[in-house]
Amino acid sequence: MNIQAYAAAEPKADFKPFEYKAADLGPHEVLVAVEHCGICHSDLSMLDNDWGITTYPFVGGHEIVGTVLWKGDDVRHLQLGQKVGVGWSSGSCMHCRECMSGHHNRCSTVEATIVGRHGGFASHVVCKSEWAIPIPAALDASKVGPMFCGGLTVFNPFIEADIRPTQRVGVVGIGGLGHLALQFARAWGCEVTAFSGSPAKEEEARSMGAHHFVNSRDPKALEKVRGSLDMVLVTVNVNLDWNAYINTLRPAGTLYFVGAVPPVEFEVMPMIMGAKRIMASPTGSPATAADMLEFCARHNIAPVTEHFPMEKINDAFDHLRSGKARYRIVLDRN
Template sequence: MSDVIHAYAALSSGAALEPFEYDPGPLLDNQVEVAVTHCGICHSDLSMVENEWGMTAFPLVPGHEASGVVAAIGSQVKGLKIGQRVGVGWQAGSCMSCPQCLGGDHNLCAQSAATIVGRHGGFADRVRCDWQFAIPLPDSLAAADAGPLFCGGVTVFNPMLQYGLLPMHRIGVIGIGGLGHMALQFANKWGCEVTAFTSSDSKREEALQLGAHHVVNSRDSDAMAKLAGSLDYILSTVNVPLDWPVILNALAPKGKLMVVGAVLEPIPIPAMSIIMAQRSVCGSPIGSPTTIAKMLDFSARHKIAPQIETFPMSKVNDALEHLKAGKARYRIVLENDIAK
């Protein structure tokens, strides 16, 4: 195997990706190297390429929804073997010694190492991570479907698990897109009564097919008013401002608004709305390695998969433009065709 990793990288903010090679150096004792067969594209990849968050180091190889096979292992790696199918998500490492890591919440580690922050990701023939973050894939889960679960999938699965969603609960999902279309599937198979909120009536039938029992146009004030006090949970997957008082009013007493969409504007919370009904607003990032493994098992058991469109990795710029234009339905996956 060549020491050089072949990839596609942005050399400056907002630049088109171009072929790129780099020497990753010696494999560390606690690392694995994964030969990438597929890599999903997340909107976070686009944000990093455009340096929207001000933390991108260029050149940047994006990609944090990689699936493939273990190609090399360090001397301290446990539980993985060469040739095993695995996936790598947003997180590539953590300190393994803080209270969060020792408590199983590696995703909350203050020293968390992100796969594409200060390091190169999965738009490449190989990617590296600490071995704990290379999660084995169930046999029945296709490699092309697996990648988006490692970021988009676990982003909506984790709050359902962390905040105590139960089968008798009623949950609303805001936004039927890259995150929301997976949330509908998870919540349905969880056994919940599911309401989909969408601003597009054209997505009504698809939302029902994905697992929603009810579909409400979020711009219909009369329909929204009828939901007052009826939902135990609402999961917001969108990154745009909403009519938050109306959303909160749809929650039952002790209901929770779970925010996973990165809205850049502050969210105004009417104090009396949460005080009098004992409601709460909470957030959630990705999940820990254990949570990712549970999500993969749940997905395999219930035949849950993202709806994907595939592009060859050599057409990565076309794929990014497709995403940027809002045309993705609903996750884009790159198939590795890098010629060495």
């Protein structure tokens, strides 16, 4: 079949209508009819070829919500017409040590939805069935797309770092990732501290779950929370004074990166003396994604979204590039 999409011909170019023929679908694959697709900052990085891995014409989109239109003969767990989501990953080998241990997102040959293939800025998208995640009926399908990348990215650290409800969590950056991390941390049962260089965001950060707000541009404010946090979740993609944030950790605390920051520098001795650690992770496994959606349904967690018709994709990217998005952008197909 022919798939109608929007593609960019070169870095920083506008998206234009583009048609391509879908490859023959395999027995473990599904064809998803796209209804909504979030725009992630990673889509912008891929459009601009910031990471040097983009191929053109580029069809982005990896926060996809749609319905199963076709499924391979060996797909037993999904039904035609079922509402599913597809995120950053769309396939994994299913036989390596990481896949067999449930960490499909760490598979060395994991297939990224928009790297070397066409994504969800389109009428349809193809993925391996294990990466098409059923969406609970209690969730608003028009808003849930960003959970499959941004949401999963900040949900996974709570599991990987073994965070308990009695612990204290800080979130650095109140944006597309951070506003979801605040909601997760509060619902997890943690005491939550928001760090932001924008004092005007304090009221909103508290409404999303923060118990405390720290102006990250104020060294004295950072010093006041020294030794108080079990995890500091970094959602920004810029370099900060990481020693100051390491100092906010309790002994055995974790500085956890999910933002693609430039190379970092920090002092090792405070890490040694406090038995502290630095961690990072990519999105999450299909099982973690399913758990996240159930958690969202149980606690009424959802991204704050702005919506554009998919044909207005260039306006949506201009809005994202301007830094004015609050907090996730979703493209809707008619």
